[in-house]
Amino acid sequence: MDHSMSTAMLRGVPEFRYLNADNVARYRAVMRFFYQEYQRLRYWLRVEEVFEGVKQWGILEDYTVEQCQADLEQLKDWRNLASRHDGGRAQTVEEYMRKKSQYVLTPYSIEIERMLQTLETIKGYGGSLETTYLDTIAECLVAVRESGGFFKEGEAAICWEKLYQAFKTMHENAADFIASMHSIQAEQMMATEAFLLMKDKLTDYLQHFIKGLQKKAYQIEGHLSKISPIVAETFVEHVVKDEMRKPRLEDSFSSEEMANSLQQGWQNLRRWFLVEGNEQSELVLLERATKETIAKVVRCAVRLQERKRAGISRKKELEYVAQWFDRLDSLNDAHCLAAYVFGLFPSRHLQGEDERTTDLADISMWNEVPKIRPVRSRSRKRLSRSEAEPVRQSGSRKQAARAVIERQLQEEREFVQRMAEKQQVRISELGIVDAKTRLRLLQWIGRCMGNGSRSFVTAEGIKVRLQLAQSDEMTTLVCEDGKLDMPDYTLSFDVPYKEETVHG
Secondary structure, eight states: OOOOOOGGGGSOOGGGGGGSSTTHHHHHHHHHHHHHHHHTTOOOEEHHHHHHHHHHHTOSTTOOHHHHHHHHHHHHHTTSEEEEEOOTTOOSHHHHHSOOEEEEEOHHHHHHHHHHHHHHTOOSOOOOOOSHHHHHHHHHHHHHHHHTTOOOTTHHHHHHHHHHHHHHHHHHHHHHHHHHHTSHHHHHHHTSTTHHHHHHHHHHHHHHHHHHHHHHHHHHHHHHHHSOHHHHHHHHHHHHHHHHHSOOSSOOOOHHHHHHHHHHHHHHHHHHHSOBTTBOOHHHHHHHHHHHHHHHHHHHHHHHHHHHHHTSOOHHHHHHHHHHHHHOOOHHHHHHHHHHHHOOOOOOOOOOOOOOSOOOTTOOGGGSOOOOOOOOOOOSSOOSOOOOOOOOOOHHHHHHHHHHHHHHHHHHHHHHHHHHHHSEEEGGGSOEEOHHHHHHHHHHHHHHHTSTTSEEEOTTSOEEEEEOOGGGOEEEEEETTEEEEEEOOEEEEEOOOOOOOOOO
16 A cells, blocks of 8 residues: 555566466476465475476376476576576586586565456455454554553564454455446346345445444554654554564565555555545445445336336236225315325426416416326337328429529529620629629639639530639729628630531
8 A cells, every 4th residue: 555656666577577488388388386385385306306297187188308408598598586596416527517406496486476367266355344354453552542552572463464454354355346336247247137135145244344334443543643743653664674684585665664564554544534635535435335236226226126026917006096086075085196106297287378377376287277288108119000191292382392403503694694695794794783793603602613624514515614813913893782891803605516417
């Protein structure tokens, strides 16, 4: 739970290379044999012992001693193994000088193999919600507070190990359990009817944890708040002294580094239980997540029960309610019964004009004049055969639309003929034009500009060419509905020559 970062943490980790190397099966087998022998308290192994141990598993075919020697040297280069010269059994100088080594696992490799062995047994998030760890934490904090941070030799380290291990285990188990409740497997389980059998047990388990958390966690908050920074610092100093008394042959932390690590752990413990500043404590977040999990379990159970009841016929129940309504003599009693049986109906907003017969504000809705509105059924079933509707005749409407289109086409043909008779038209020489003429001219200019030849052919076969204005000369096209500033284009029209047929 230490959030600090250093450059040493960002280095590459060559110890993991054997997990994805080309000969991964051979490397994994060798490392697993070393780890099993390490658990049996056998640390330094010779090449022959490793080769015989791996061969007994029968998983590597055609495996030789030379390959085993090469694998061991490669693992040594990746810092998974360390070696020393083995010359104890040499009978001659040549045997002693021949390269014979013993190999041992490095600390990194031990943790990697321990992690891999744990991963092989994982089938989910696991975890649990146990309040017994809170009792251990409270007991250790009481000991620190009552002693003022002063402990006998060796007792401070034991108290810290017990305190922080309980805190760490409780936090990790709770986080894993909450995560398991939001996993895909849990979502699928909550969608089955088998979930209804364990719903009550799971809800009781979560509620029991909430009660224990609310009862014991606040006691821990009280103990932490009563432990002053001086007492905490004294306690940490005694823990450092106990740790430094332990003999260590390999490189270990200095007293300053160990004190900083312990101080960080103590701050993590305080931050988990106590609110500091505007940030919420991890305790509040865990309590909220547990309550949300309980609500999720209840929602899933209700959804499953509603799904089971959806296919059950309620005909008899509704007939009984109908008979109950029929036996009532008062309309007010019927309203009360409807309120108890059906509750509030979903509101619907219908448009209509209120016909007020009185200006009293406290008049009951049941005394208002009803507004009748026909409502179409949304059911896809056709309850009754509807009468056949006659085919609508739209011939007159089509004739009117056709007449309009023909009139427009005739106007366009006449306009094209007028322009073609002039053979050449310049925008600045048009004078005042109407809106239709302006739109047609702009349409022609657009079609010419979109063509590489700056021309197009109309439906009547007249070719329209566009000549661009010289030196970007501008003009104003005066229209009935306004003025348009535009380049002074010139439009020329080529009428195709028609040969006359002579009879005679």
